[in-house]
Amino acid sequence: MTPELKKELELLALKIRIGTVECIKSRGFGHIGGSLSVADALAVLYGAVMNVDPKNPKKSDRDKLVCSKGHAGPAVYAALALKGYFSYEELKTLNQPGTNYPSHCDCNKTIGVDMTTGSLGQGTSLAVGMAVGDKLQGIQAKTYLIVGDGEANEGQVWEAAMFASAKKVTNLVWLIDWNKKQLDGFVEDILEPFDFEEKFRAFGFEAVTVDGNDVEQLYEALTRSVTDKPLAIILDTVKGKGVPEIEQAMGNHSMAVSAEVFDGWLDGLRQKLKALEA
Amino acid sequence: MKIVYNGQKDTRLFKDTIGATIEKIMESDDKVIWLDADLMNCSGTAKQLGKSERYIDCGIAEANMVGIGCGMSAVGLKPYAHTFGPFASRRCYDQVFLSGGYAGNAITIIGTDPGITAAFNGGTHMPFEDVALYRALPGATIVDITDIPMLENILWQAKDLPGVKYIRVPRKDSCQVYEDGMAFTVGKGNVLRDGEDVVIIACGIMVHEALQAAEKLAVEGIDAAVIDPFTIKPLDVELIRRYVEKTGAVVVAENHNRIGGLTSAVQDAVAGMACGFGCVAVDDIFGEVGPQTYLRERFDLTSDHIERETKRVVKKS
Numbered sequence: 001m002t003p004e005l006k007k008e009l010e011l012l013a014l015k016i017r018i019g020t021v022e023c024i025k026s027r028g029f030g031h032i033g034g035s036l037s038v039a040d041a042l043a044v045l046y047g048a049v050m051n052v053d054p055k056n057p058k059k060s061d062r063d064k065l066v067c068s069k070g071h072a073g074p075a076v077y078a079a080l081a082l083k084g085y086f087s088y089e090e091l092k093t094l095n096q097p098g099t100n101y102p103s104h105c106d107c108n109k110t111i112g113v114d115m116t117t118g119s120l121g122q123g124t125s126l127a128v129g130m131a132v133g134d135k136l137q138g139i140q141a142k143t144y145l146i147v148g149d150g151e152a153n154e155g156q157v158w159e160a161a162m163f164a165s166a167k168k169v170t171n172l173v174w175l176i177d178w179n180k181k182q183l184d185g186f187v188e189d190i191l192e193p194f195d196f197e198e199k200f201r202a203f204g205f206e207a208v209t210v211d212g213n214d215v216e217q218l219y220e221a222l223t224r225s226v227t228d229k230p231l232a233i234i235l236d237t238v239k240g241k242g243v244p245e246i247e248q249a250m251g252n253h254s255m256a257v258s259a260e261v262f263d264g265w266l267d268g269l270r271q272k273l274k275a276l277e278a
Numbered sequence: 279m280k281i282v283y284n285g286q287k288d289t290r291l292f293k294d295t296i297g298a299t300i301e302k303i304m305e306s307d308d309k310v311i312w313l314d315a316d317l318m319n320c321s322g323t324a325k326q327l328g329k330s331e332r333y334i335d336c337g338i339a340e341a342n343m344v345g346i347g348c349g350m351s352a353v354g355l356k357p358y359a360h361t362f363g364p365f366a367s368r369r370c371y372d373q374v375f376l377s378g379g380y381a382g383n384a385i386t387i388i389g390t391d392p393g394i395t396a397a398f399n400g401g402t403h404m405p406f407e408d409v410a411l412y413r414a415l416p417g418a419t420i421v422d423i424t425d426i427p428m429l430e431n432i433l434w435q436a437k438d439l440p441g442v443k444y445i446r447v448p449r450k451d452s453c454q455v456y457e458d459g460m461a462f463t464v465g466k467g468n469v470l471r472d473g474e475d476v477v478i479i480a481c482g483i484m485v486h487e488a489l490q491a492a493e494k495l496a497v498e499g500i501d502a503a504v505i506d507p508f509t510i511k512p513l514d515v516e517l518i519r520r521y522v523e524k525t526g527a528v529v530v531a532e533n534h535n536r537i538g539g540l541t542s543a544v545q546d547a548v549a550g551m552a553c554g555f556g557c558v559a560v561d562d563i564f565g566e567v568g569p570q571t572y573l574r575e576r577f578d579l580t581s582d583h584i585e586r587e588t589k590r591v592v593k594k595s
Binding site: 060115119122129130131133134137139155156159 | 331344348349353376
């Protein structure tokens with residue numbers, strides 16, 4: 001990765017974080033922790049990896065993203081707004097009556113969202129189906145799937161994983177956001193998932209673990225060539241990444257704070273942006 | 279519409295019709311996909327396994343199968359997904375609801391062995407609640423298959439209909455009611471027999487029981503109309519209300535719990551009308567194992583029960 005691309009993606013990740021916080025601030029509460037943890041992955045996907053066209057968001061041979069942890073909607077919306085799918089100002093209508101930006105991703109409402117998700121686990125099968133569907137039609141496209149580590153409690157996740165490797169769905173890239181926390185506490189305390197990388201390898205995937213908040217490592221993993229198996233990338237991330245107060249908060253799945261607190265978080269992120277741009 | 283019902287069993291099997299019809303549909307439309315949950319031997323499609331990549335056995339993972347089908351729909355394919363009725367409804371309901379209906383994907387789900395036709399698989403496999411679940415899904419189409427010509431026609435139509443389609447169909451034999459090659463219109467019920475005293479509204483395996491009952495009632499001087507709505511959703515409300523207005527009495531017959539199925543749908547349709555109302559349906563109880571002949575009696579799903587219920591309703595109204 002060139003230094004220029006690295007800087008570009010780090011800037012994009014920071015902007016996604018700012019957009020995410022602004023989006024959630026507009027409603028006063030929202031799923032902030034798990035949105036911030038995937039900001040870097042979204043930056044690399046939309047900034048350097050995925051073949052997409054904001055001017056033609058439904059083109060059939062585009063790469064697709066299924067954010068199965070649908071509650072990370074605010075981060076997805078911020079990435080899409082920054083990519084040019086819609087006006088940045090629309091982020092500030094999150095969860096307002098009649099909005100096109102609900103808590104959980106909805107492909108019938110938001111331009112650029114490839115699949116509706118929210119009932120955890122379901123995005124996995126949907127993504128596998130999209131990838132198989134593209135393959136059967138000779139469409140050269142990849143489907144990128146983001147699954148939460150808590151979401152992996154769901155049995156459907158493993159049904160889909162078994163299918164993906166058994167049927168050699170090689171145009172699927174499966175990301176696990178291993179941010180260590182779910183709604184009720186630490187993932188290892190709620191339902192210990194053990195070693196995700198080993199698990200996916202046992203399921204027949206090519207599997208690798210990277211620092212999921214490092215754009216360079218993400219880029220290397222997302223662009224590696226795998227031809228005979230689906231690829232699983234375990235993202236070792238921090239829930240709430242980028243805002244120290246959120247990172248340290250135990251209950252950071254969904255947070256409701258005052259406008260002043262949101263502004264403080266935004267100030268910190270903007271200072272980082274300014275420093276990086278300098 | 280030509281009715282060919284003569285009370286005799288059709289020698290053709292539903293499952294063979296599924297296999298043969300899907301094969302023809304596949305040949306005519308390369309967007310069509312068949313998904314199954316380790317039951318291709320039960321859907322008449324097993325001989326295709328390994329011959330075409332568009333027949334996919336998903337294994338015993340119904341929720342995943344439905345999700346995969348919905349994902350395929352999102353990229354332009356036309357999936358059919360098959361498993362037994364209980365697993366095609368309650369086992370994967372959240373997936374049907376969200377990945378299918380809510381997400382706006384189009385999928386045809388075929389639930390075989392509805393109600394008592396599960397017979398020797400017993401109560402665990404006997405869906406008396408599948409229609410109730412699908413009725414609660416906005417925009418769903420629900421078809422309770424009456425005979426082979428209907429199955430064939432509906433399978434052809436389903437691939438291009440929007441949203442979630444649920445087809446409940448036995449695997450074995452039936453009595454033929456409609457002529458071969460007949461075209462059916464979703465949402466438009468069929469009047470199989472006209473009548474002035476009462477209308478019997480029946481679907482699925484209860485249609486021929488209703489026709490038998492009507493013949494017996496005629497001997498006793500009761501002139502019963504028989505309607506096969508066949509799409510429980512959308513229901514032909516206009517037709518049903520017209521016949522209830524005309525006769526003043528209605529009896530519903532269905533192979534399903536009386537809660538949430540055709541009985542409930544007809545009650546909704548005739549709400550506010552002054553009429554006698556009866557039903558021949560499964561009480562609010564679970565299924566059990568046994569031969570279908572035993573189960574018909576056990577769950578009161580015979581022409582005799584329709585006859586008795588109709589007399590009771592006509593007498594009161």
